Amino acid sequence: MSTVKDLTHLLSDEAKSRRNSPLKTAFKYFNDPNVVFLGGGLPLSDYFPWNKITVESPAPPFKNGIGATPSTAEEKIITEVSKNAAENSRSDDIPLSRSLQYGHTGGQPELLNFLREHTQLIHKIPYSEWDIIQSIGNTQSWDGVLRTFTNRGDTILVEDFSFPSALETANALGVIQFPIPTDDFGIIPEKLAETLDNWVGAKPKLLYTIPTGQNPLGSSLSADRRKAIYKIAQKHDFIIIEDEPYYFLQMDTYTKDVEARQGKAVHSHKQFIDALVTSFISIDTEGRVVRLDSFSKVLAPGTRFGWIVAQKELLQSIIKLHETSIQSASGFSSSIINGLLNRWGQDGYIDWLIGLRAEYTHKRDVAIDAIEKYFPKQVTHYNPPVAGMFFTVQFDASKHPNFATEFDSDPLKVETALYEKGLDAGALLIPGSWFTAKGQTNPPQKPQPVDEATKNHIFFRGTYAAVPLDQLVLGLERFGKAAHQEFGL
């Protein structure tokens, strides 16, 4: 076990100025049998108009797939949670009288226990002073992390193409987003090192990255790149924010050989866990990683339930922010999710995740097969994703016959033309430039030299997550034909 580093010097003015309420000193008498406590403003749970919730869910091992509607009793699992613990209640349920009351900003203990056990199983964090707090999803976690670490005018590091909502969160808080070059496999560690070795002015406090199934790039960082990036973080004293909503949408590697696909699928729990990519938190010897986890892609976005894994000291600062903002996740969400997960157990949850892996692997295969079939090979490049919801297809705009004439040698003009041509043909993919991270410090950093090999590349982002497979193929066929036409092929 390694020892955690004190990183409180990286906290924001907002986080540093948060005070403890004097009321907290009184709350230690809340359960004192000798004291009648007239200090708190809690409504009586007698007046909560929900006496019992019953929820129907699929039961492990999900042998017909995770998307199948359970029909037999054996395929169903029933979660029943009452206002007050009843005779037939499970001891790991969260009664509604507690989940629907104030309190537990960090999270309900039963659910945190499940998640701690899950986290240890998956990530085997190499220091002991880590913990978990709840959030209401990674969008809110990221907003909270920015408020906890950055002031207006501070700079953070981001992938050169990133999730627009995450960039906008930083933008509105007045935080400069400095882009780091990426390739098919995400952030290029050498470029990151070079950038920071030559950095002018106050160093960035955070690197924000979506390391697995990056949005929009669809790329995933290898274990080696993660280790190299972690060393750079140690050298330049910044925190790595790993935003990992897609972590469990990892897939078997793509193969054109349809017969070989079956053989590549993971089946056992051990195979599944071993096949997962090394997370930043799993190599975090110093407590320098803040991991944002979420049920949005694994169970459902509307649970509005996520969690943050980090060293305890830093989590305390985020809890203080949550106390005066979100307070806690929904009690319905907490009781229902906790009820389901404890009934499934850690093993049943892994069964679910294995099922999810199979679904996404198949969708990805269908998408890549269609790209392979319909897109003009002469001008395109793609790297089949191994995680996430997104694929990208790159085009060499300079190969457009009218590049130097009609398009003034501007690749973005080709991008617009191709987007519109696709739309006319009845298929919408998102132009890559819409995800561009832009930001410059003052004084400015030294510009990256122009890469002659890639300067005319454009790309489009598509998803295989949200559409039925026949539509997916149809959409890609249409876009591929439009591309042939646009490039005169």
Place this chain on the structure above:
Amino acid sequence: MSTVKDLTHLLSDEAKSRRNSPLKTAFKYFNDPNVVFLGGGLPLSDYFPWNKITVESPAPPFKNGIGATPSTAEEKIITEVSKNAAENSRSDDIPLSRSLQYGHTGGQPELLNFLREHTQLIHKIPYSEWDIIQSIGNTQSWDGVLRTFTNRGDTILVEDFSFPSALETANALGVIQFPIPTDDFGIIPEKLAETLDNWVGAKPKLLYTIPTGQNPLGSSLSADRRKAIYKIAQKHDFIIIEDEPYYFLQMDTYTKDVEARQGKAVHSHKQFIDALVTSFISIDTEGRVVRLDSFSKVLAPGTRFGWIVAQKELLQSIIKLHETSIQSASGFSSSIINGLLNRWGQDGYIDWLIGLRAEYTHKRDVAIDAIEKYFPKQVTHYNPPVAGMFFTVQFDASKHPNFATEFDSDPLKVETALYEKGLDAGALLIPGSWFTAKGQTNPPQKPQPVDEATKNHIFFRGTYAAVPLDQLVLGLERFGKAAHQEFGL
């Protein structure tokens, strides 16, 4: 109908810098039948592991009181919400496939419709361009409002004693909280006017007030005071934030005459609505009020569901913040609350609120009876609350026999002594000074002249909401005896 005023000049730098995502322009093709939309990253609802939720609640008219556990079928109402709308679904239910999906940051239409109808019934807002958006409770709404309107270093107006969490939210954002004097009936309009007429430097943008059942004071502003304050807001161009979690914990006025109490209770829906105090939003002719509403005290805090009522233009700025932070309330909360409210109907909901009024009126009566009986009249003053969860008891510290000697004529030292004496006797009430709002602008405003009549007054805040009635009486008896002892009476 009056016309709404453009108040966008009061927006914060953060709100002004929020940009629209280019992705939004693509989303107009989301439901276009001619376009295969591969643009969005939504998980399929087939993979949400919740097929059906069934919730048991009490049914109107709650004739045994709102705290009674329903036993007969007639006393129960069952809300059943499925993943996909089924044959027996109600058309006003929110299916889980939608509530658990991304989207609807402003709120699910069915629930917003119910709340709009409710708002119109209660407040009869005098301009037409108002609307409602969801939040996850007033603590988060207030955080969002501060971010939408204030920059670090800005000043807001607050009651001289206020909710510590709300003050801390502003403090951490670097917003100065300038206190306005209050008396038994809340903010004193003349003092507010005087303060602003003599204001030095940039005017405050907001007045933050808990007008009904104020925390900690227990006071409620009269309709006349609200009208006077609204005029001052018009004159000095600030926005009134009315934080109203206790609005429906209004009670019949206190009477010592036990027999007369029955006669004062409201029974009909019309009586109930007519008896409600005039809200700021109901006299808001210009769209200058932002009302924060919540189910926390009316249904349950853990719903983490609240809503903001204001002019549409200002709400748009808050929605943009929500898109990159909380995203939305929990889908479970939305489906369950909406299911219950629509089954109750507007009338059933009013029945519930009438039941709540009866419960709180009774609790308040028990508390005030006990104060009347056990507290030393010679040194105390109280004003029976007509709303909320809290009562306060004022003490004249200068009447302490050792005021000038042991306590150096410092009322706060008497407060501490009395707090500790109460605690030793087994009763905890919160010292009023813990709620003090402190804040001074730079350059400073002219200090309020010291009020000789009240300068030695201290107070304690207690609640009748959270404890069984026998404990409430026992606690007040203990504290009253401790006060007698401390003051040598």
